[in-house]
Amino acid sequence: MYPPELVAILILLLVPLFAAILLAVMNRNAIRNGVVGAASAVIIAASLYLAYLAWASPAPITIALEHAKLINVGLFIVEFVVALAIIALSLKYRRILPLVLGALQLALLLVLELVYAESVVVSTAFVVNNLSAVMVLIIGIIGTLICVYALGYMKDYHHHHTEIAERKPYFFAILFAFLTAMFGIVLSDSLMWILCFWEVTTLCSFLLIGYSKTPEAVTNSFRAVWMNLIGGIAFTLAIISLLEIKPFGANLLSITDIIGYHEMAALTVPAALIAVAGLTKAAQMPFFTWLTGAMVAPTPVSALLHSSTMVKAGVYLLVIFAPVFSQTAVGIALAAIGVFTFFATSALAISQSNSKKVLAYSTIANLGLITACAGIGTPEAVMAAILLIIFHAVAKALLFMCVGAVEHRIDSRDIEDMDGLLVRLPLLATMMVVGICGMYLAPFGMLISKWAAIVAFLEAPFGWAFVILLAFGSAFTIFFWTKWLGKLFMRMNRPAAPDTLLHISEKIAVTATGIFTVLCCVGFAAITVYFVEPYLAGIYAGFVETGAMISDNRLMIAIMFLILAILILAAHFGSAAGKTLPPYLCGRGVDEAGKFRGSLGVYKEAKSANYYMEEYCGESGLIKPSWIISILLIIVMFALAFLGVMI
Amino acid sequence: MNLILAITGAVLFLILAPLLGGLIAGVDRVLTARMQSRRGPPVLQPFYDISKLWHKERAFANPVEMIFTTGYLVLIAFSGALLFSGGDLLLVVFTLALAHTFLILAAYAANAPYSTVGAERELIGVMVAEPILILLAAGFFMITGSFFVSDILKETVPAIIYLPGVFLALFAVLTLKLRKSPFDIATSHHAHQELVKGVTASLSGRTLAKVEIAHWYETILILALMFLFFAGNPVLGIIVVVICYFLEILMDNLFPRVTWKMTVKSLWIATILLGVINIAVIGVVGGVIG
Numbered sequence: 040m041y042p043p044e045l046v047a048i049l050i051l052l053l054v055p056l057f058a059a060i061l062l063a064v065m066n067r068n069a070i071r072n073g074v075v076g077a078a079s080a081v082i083i084a085a086s087l088y089l090a091y092l093a094w095a096s097p098a099p100i101t102i103a104l105e106h107a108k109l110i111n112v113g114l115f116i117v118e119f120v121v122a123l124a125i126i127a128l129s130l131k132y133r134r135i136l137p138l139v140l141g142a143l144q145l146a147l148l149l150v151l152e153l154v155y156a157e158s159v160v161v162s163t164a165f166v167v168n169n170l171s172a173v174m175v176l177i178i179g180i181i182g183t184l185i186c187v188y189a190l191g192y193m194k195d196y197h198h199h200h201t202e203i204a205e206r207k208p209y210f211f212a213i214l215f216a217f218l219t220a221m222f223g224i225v226l227s228d229s230l231m232w233i234l235c236f237w238e239v240t241t242l243c244s245f246l247l248i249g250y251s252k253t254p255e256a257v258t259n260s261f262r263a264v265w266m267n268l269i270g271g272i273a274f275t276l277a278i279i280s281l282l283e284i285k286p287f288g289a290n291l292l293s294i295t296d297i298i299g300y301h302e303m304a305a306l307t308v309p310a311a312l313i314a315v316a317g318l319t320k321a322a323q324m325p326f327f328t329w330l331t332g333a334m335v336a337p338t339p340v341s342a343l344l345h346s347s348t349m350v351k352a353g354v355y356l357l358v359i360f361a362p363v364f365s366q367t368a369v370g371i372a373l374a375a376i377g378v379f380t381f382f383a384t385s386a387l388a389i390s391q392s393n394s395k396k397v398l399a400y401s402t403i404a405n406l407g408l409i410t411a412c413a414g415i416g417t418p419e420a421v422m423a424a425i426l427l428i429i430f431h432a433v434a435k436a437l438l439f440m441c442v443g444a445v446e447h448r449i450d451s452r453d454i455e456d457m458d459g460l461l462v463r464l465p466l467l468a469t470m471m472v473v474g475i476c477g478m479y480l481a482p483f484g485m486l487i488s489k490w491a492a493i494v495a496f497l498e499a500p501f502g503w504a505f506v507i508l509l510a511f512g513s514a515f516t517i518f519f520w521t522k523w524l525g526k527l528f529m530r531m532n533r534p535a536a537p538d539t540l541l542h543i544s545e546k547i548a549v550t551a552t553g554i555f556t557v558l559c560c561v562g563f564a565a566i567t568v569y570f571v572e573p574y575l576a577g578i579y580a581g582f583v584e585t586g587a588m589i590s591d592n593r594l595m596i597a598i599m600f601l602i603l604a605i606l607i608l609a610a611h612f613g614s615a616a617g618k619t620l621p622p623y624l625c626g627r628g629v630d631e632a633g634k635f636r637g638s639l640g641v642y643k644e645a646k647s648a649n650y651y652m653e654e655y656c657g658e659s660g661l662i663k664p665s666w667i668i669s670i671l672l673i674i675v676m677f678a679l680a681f682l683g684v685m686i
Numbered sequence: 687m688n689l690i691l692a693i694t695g696a697v698l699f700l701i702l703a704p705l706l707g708g709l710i711a712g713v714d715r716v717l718t719a720r721m722q723s724r725r726g727p728p729v730l731q732p733f734y735d736i737s738k739l740w741h742k743e744r745a746f747a748n749p750v751e752m753i754f755t756t757g758y759l760v761l762i763a764f765s766g767a768l769l770f771s772g773g774d775l776l777l778v779v780f781t782l783a784l785a786h787t788f789l790i791l792a793a794y795a796a797n798a799p800y801s802t803v804g805a806e807r808e809l810i811g812v813m814v815a816e817p818i819l820i821l822l823a824a825g826f827f828m829i830t831g832s833f834f835v836s837d838i839l840k841e842t843v844p845a846i847i848y849l850p851g852v853f854l855a856l857f858a859v860l861t862l863k864l865r866k867s868p869f870d871i872a873t874s875h876h877a878h879q880e881l882v883k884g885v886t887a888s889l890s891g892r893t894l895a896k897v898e899i900a901h902w903y904e905t906i907l908i909l910a911l912m913f914l915f916f917a918g919n920p921v922l923g924i925i926v927v928v929i930c931y932f933l934e935i936l937m938d939n940l941f942p943r944v945t946w947k948m949t950v951k952s953l954w955i956a957t958i959l960l961g962v963i964n965i966a967v968i969g970v971v972g973g974v975i976g
Contacts, residue, residue, distance in 0.1 A: 458797075480787060481780035490776055493820070497827050503969030507962050510820035518813045521787055525794030525805060531748055592774050599781065602760055610753040617744030622798030622888055647802040650810070 044100045047089040048165050048226055051175065054081050055218040063212035071211060072544075075190055078215065079183035086179025093172035094569060099577060101228070101295070104164040111161060114235040118148055121238045125245070125264060134261045140268035144238075147275040155282050159231055162290050166228040169574035170425060173566075174225040174355055177432045180555070181347040182218050184548045188440050189214060189339035191542025195447040196337050203251045210250060214343065217243040221348045225355060230281070230292045234274050237320070237352065241267040244349050247340040248333045259332030266329045270319030270353075277312035284309075294359055298578060303366045304683050310363045311680035313356060314373045314414075315673065321353030321406045324380040324669035328662075330403060334395040338443025341395060345402045346436035351428060354406055357413035358424050362578055365416025368684035371501055372676035374414030376669055380407030382508040383665040385515035390656040392649070394442045394452045397519060398435065401478065404512065405431045405485070412492055415499045418575045418582040423491035425571050426563065430484030433559050434477035437552040441471040444545050455648055457526045459533035466541065468527050470553040479520045482599040483560045489513065500686060515656075522649040530646070561600065564593055688836070692771035699770035699906070700763055707902025708732045714935055721939045736898055742891035747796040754792035755893040759900040761785035766907040772836030775823040782819070782907070786812045789885060789897065796888030804885040807946050811862050814953050818855045821961045822911065825852045828968050839917045846915040851964025853915045856908075857930055858956040862949060863908045864934055865901070 041049070058078035062071060093100060104110065122145040129138035151159075167175075189211065197205050220243060223236030241264060249260030281291040284305050290296050291309075300306065317323075322330035330350065334341050344350060357364075357373070364370025381404045388400035405427060412424035445460065445467050446452045460468035477483045493509060496502035541549075559566065575582045621629040624645060629635045634644050654660075712729040719726025728734075746752065765781035768774070786808070793805035823833055829848045830838050838845070846853055886897055909927050916923030944952075 481777070481784045486780060490780065493776065493824065494827075494833075497824060501969070503824065503828065503965050506824045507817075507821065507965060510817040510824070513820065514813045514816035517783060517787075517816060518809055521790055521809050521812075522806065524787070525791055525802075525809075528748075528750065528791055528795040529797045529802070531750075531795065531797070592777055595768060595773060595777055598764070599761075599784075602757075602764060606753055606757045606760075609756070610750065613753070617746060617749070619749065620745050620747060622747045622796055622801070624798060624800075645797070645799060647799045650806045 042102070044089065044092050044167065045102050045165075047085045047092065048102070048167070048222075050085040051082065051089065051179065051222045051226070052219055054078055054085070055215040055222070059212040059215035059219070062215060063208050066208045071207065072190055075186055075211065079187055082179050082183050082218070086175045089167060090172040090176050093167045093169055094573075099166050099168035099295075101163045102165040102167075103162065107161040107164055110164070111159065111231065114232055115148075115152055118235045118238050119145070121242045122148060124242060125268070128245075129261070129264075132257060132261065134265075137261050137265045137268065140265050140272065144268055144271050144275065147272060147279070151275060151279060155279065158282050158285075159292065160290055161229045161231065161292070163228040163293055163295065164232075165226045166295060167226060168577060169570045170355075170358065171225045173425060173429060173570055173574075174351070175222065177347050177351065177429065178218060178221045178225065181432050181436045181552065182221065182343065184552055185339050185342045185347065185436060185440065186211070186214050186218075187544050188342070188443075188548035189337075189544075191544040191546075192339055192443055192447070193337065194542065199447060199450075200251070203253070206250070210247070210337075213243050213246050214339070217247070217343065217348055221352060224352050228293050228295060230274075230278050230294065233294075233356070234271075234278060237274060237316075237356075238271055240320075240349055240352055241271060244333070244340075244344060247344075248336045250336055250340065253335070256335045259329070259335050262332050263329035266319050266326045269326070270316040273312045273315035273319070277309045277316065280309045280312065281306075298359070298362045303363060304685055306363050307367050307369050307680040307683045307685075310360060310367055310369045311676050313360050314364075314369060314676065317353045317357040317360075317413075318373075318376065318410070318673075319353070321350050321357070321410060322403050323353075323376060323407060323410055324383060325666045325673075327380065327384065327403045331396060331399045334393075334399055338395070338439055338446070341399075342436050342439035342443070345398065345439060346432045350402065350406055351432065354409040354413065354424070354428060357410055358421060358428070361413045361416035361421045361424070363416070364414050365420075366686055368679040368686060369676055370414045370416050371686070372414070372672055372679055374411040374501075374505060376672045376676070377407045377410030377412075377414055378505045378508045378512075379665075379668060379672065380404065381411065382407075382512040382515075383661060385512040385519070386656045387658060387661055388519045388656075389515055390651050390653050390658065391519075392454050392651060394454050394457070394523070395439075397454065397523065398438055398442065401516070401519075402431070402435055404516070405435075408489065408492055408509075411505060412495060415495060415502065415505075417495060417499055418579045419491065419498060420495035421578075422567070422571050422575060423488055423495050425574070426488035426491060426567065427485065429566065430477065430488055430559060430563075433552060433556045434474045434485065437470060437549065437556050438474040438478070440545070440549050440552060441467050441474060444541060444549065445471070454523050454526055457523075458646075459530040460527045462531045463533055466546070467549065470549050472524065472527060473553050473556055475520050475524050477556050477560060479516050482596045482603075484556075484563055487563055487596070526649065688772075692773075692836070696767035696771040699767050703763075703766060703906040704899050704902045707899075707905045708736070710905055710931070711902060714931075717932070717935050718939060721935070732898070732902075736895050739891055739895035739898070744892065745890055746893060747798060747801075747888040750795050751792045751889060751893050754788045754795065755889065755896040755900075757788035758785050758792065759896040759903075761788060762900040762903045762907070766903050766910070769835055769907060769910055772834060772839070774833045775826060775835060775838075776820070776833050778835075778907075779816075779819040779823055782904075783812060783816060785900070789900075792889065792893070793885040793887075798888050800887040801885060804887055808885045810946060810950060814950050814957075815859045815862055817954075818852070818859050818957045818961050821957070821965055822849075822852055822856055825849045825961075825965055825968065826914070828965070828972060835914065838914060842918045844916045844919050844922070848968060849915060849964055851960035851967075853912070855957045855961035855964075856912060857933075858953055858960075860908060860912070860930065860934055861937065862953065864905060864931075 058074055061074050122141055125141040129141055193207055220236040220239035224233050227233050245260050245264040248263050249256050319326045333344055384400045384404040388397050391397045409424045409427045412420040442452055448464055478485050493506055496505045624635055629645050634642055636642055711732040716726040716729055761781055762785045765778050769778045790805045790809050793801040826838050827833050829845055830841055886894055912927050913923045
């Protein structure tokens with residue numbers, strides 16, 4: 040009889056996999072709906088149960104398996120197949136760079152398997168601490184909700200894009216395979232196993248980005264794959280260099296052992312390599328273009344990549360290595376890359392009117408902040424990082440789902456076309472407002488986390504430099520979110536959209552995520568106390584559970600919530616007695632339909648557009664210098680790693 | 687004891703700040719008029735204005751304006767109360783940004799070209815001021831080890847000694863926060879401004895009155911932030927604050943045609959040159975001394 044923890048873990052790993060196989064072979068809508076629904080319900084239940092077990096257990100749950108050796112072989116075959124698949128596809132589409140990198144990765148894997156086979160020992164198979172529990176909840180709940188959302192979305196998608204061949208079995212199968220790989224990453228203890236699941240996520244994202252098979256999609260998917268292959272190669276090299284250290288009495292492939300290792304000075308090179316792996320997957324500078332290119336895929340893919348999977352795998356890896364980074368100069372360089380990414384991409388987001396692109400840049404920016412926190416690596420910084428991961432996942436998933444559904448209703452994803460959305464598509468627009476507020480305004484989650492990050496930075500060496508960049512980056516953030524928010528409230532005299540009906544699956548997913556976002560924001564104190572602080576106490580010996588920066592302000596934050604709640608209630612129930620007048624147009628009359636007569640007799644709508652500051656924040660001007668700066672920072676990071684500079 | 691002190695501070699701010707703020711606005715108008723060789727209105731004119739606005743007919747371009755302007759007023763007042771009760775500086779800054787978001791949304795919601803442009807420029811104003819406000823909080827933290835105003839006030843050595851650059855940067859941003867310059871932004875009080883009152887173009891009656899009162903609260907809030915630099919030496923603090931305000935009026939009348947683009951550039955250059963370098967010096971020196 041297996042212990043309950045192991046049962047929950049096996050459900051999380053195998054149910055999505057079986058669902059993927061079923062979805063791949065069955066092509067009936069009714070069956071698909073049933074399978075996705077049932078699998079999602081099981082996954083959500085299992086992740087809640089596992090999270091409960093992790094919370095209830097005083098120490099991290101560790102599980103050793105008898106057949107670890109056998110599983111090792113199985114997972115190696117999986118890695119092998121993944122590498123071969125990437126090579127085959129690169130050959131088919133004649134892409135040189137992915138081909139070369141894929142072959143290199145394959146060669147390294149063979150070296151790892153043939154030369155180092157003896158030294159690879161998997162002592163503990165799975166570890167569930169509070170951080171993995173949080174990740175399991177994010178993947179299990181947000182990830183599955185996105186899959187549910189995809190059911191309705193894909194109907195409309197193919198209705199709108201008749202030129203794209205319908206490959207729903209393929210699409211849904213990969214979505215679920217992706218979830219398995221993500222659960223594998225966050226639950227495994229051995230870096231060998233994590234590497235395997237890591238490569239699977241690379242392949243899955245590659246296949247999903249290329250779903251529509253348009254030339255643009257193919258190009259962007261190959262860009263994603265070569266950038267992530269660099270990460271994979273760095274990861275493999277990190278494992279090899281860890282095996283080379285040959286420590287006495289510790290298994291450096293086990294994450295628990297690495298964190299407890301006493302000779303951090305020996306770990307600088309592997310740490311830098313892991314940092315590169317994390318940077319590629321988390322789409323940091325200079326590897327960020329794969330994520331902005333990924334928006335050619337259907338929106339559920341973007342939602343998945345940006346919120347609960349893929350990029351979160353990157354930052355998860357960095358966060359678990361935070362104790363290593365905290366004592367080495369590599370960490371400072373990594374933090375510099377992260378905070379610089381936050382600064383540059385927040386500026387880039389100002390120049391975009393494509394809502395998906397704004398969301399993409401904002402994702403990269405927030406991941407930059409998480410990377411910076413992981414690089415600093417102090418307990419306070421890691422706390423900020425985990426909070427950022429949670430709040431970003433829920434709010435960003437919500438925003439992507441809203442944007443996707445809105446796009447199918449108004450045939451545009453341009454923010455300029457979203458004016459008056461609160462009247463035209465009330466539910467979606469309300470959820471969008473919730474998501475946007477959740478992303479940047481006090482007293483909601485992301486801002487609280489950013490605040491925690493500022494406090495953590497200030498207490499760290501060189502932190503003041505990061506705070507300066509953060510201060511300017513935050514200012515950009517305010518600018519691009521507020522002008523989007525403003526659009527939703529403009530021109531509220533417009534008629535409702537012709538087709539406001541949402542698919543039931545979309546409605547469920549969007550509403551549930553919306554409620555979830557609000558719950559997370561209101562319950563942030565509970566999340567901190569019950570999940571984040573116990574994790575930190577388990578990792579950092581000297582950590583005292585304080586939460587000082589937030590606890591002293593809990594009352595004030597509660598009052599702010601109260602003020603906002605009263606305002607929202609007043610907006611709904613307050614009297615609107617008074618005259619509604621047409622807007623002021625310098626003496627010109629605007630009629631009921633929002634139109635006016637211009638000086639030359641033209642009869643047109645009164646409309647105004649936002650500022651985009653192309654000359655300062657445009658992609659053409661900013662991207663190249665950012666590349667140079669970030670590549671220089673990576674070189675500095677490796678120099679510090681090889682010199683073994685400590686703090 | 688501390689709690690009582692905190693509540694007293696907050697209540698006093700909530701009651702006295704609009705009175706003092708309105709009075710400052712009145713004096714400001716008289717002084718400005720004198721500088722322009724006019725007589726100017728009575729000192730209490732701002733209060734007469736508000737009372738008149740309050741009794742006007744209720745009219746709006748979009749009913750949500752009422753909620754947004756109320757939110758603006760309440761949150762500005764909350765932010766100030768937080769400051770005066772010895773609260774966390776960062777939370778004060780974030781609340782201030784939230785409050786301004788409400789005002790900006792009110793302007794967007796009006797859906798008139800003038801108020802939209804006003805909203806965009808007000809937003810730029812918020813964006814320009816945000817870094818220096820965060821750096822201010824960071825600077826205080828670096829020298830006192832706390833974000834709490836109550837702790838900062840306990841210091842005997844005025845912070846200005848360590849943070850002169852940050853103080854000057856705040857002084858530069860004051861122009862914007864007091865809605866003096868640029869003339870083509872938001873709610874500048876200049877008659878000749880091209881935006882016809884920008885953000886408030888479509889507001890009238892009570893909604894406009896609320897924005898005015900919120901502005902008084904904010905004036906006191908910002909001046910109190912300047913005063914913080916002289917904690918431990920209140921008399922000097924008050925003198926400096928008065929001088930700064932007078933200088934603002936003077937600058938406003940000397941450079942009446944500063945546009946928003948010039949403002950963004952000059953203010954961020956000021957922020958970087960003065961504020962950022964100040965923080966960097968403290969960071970480096972503090973790092974060396976430990």
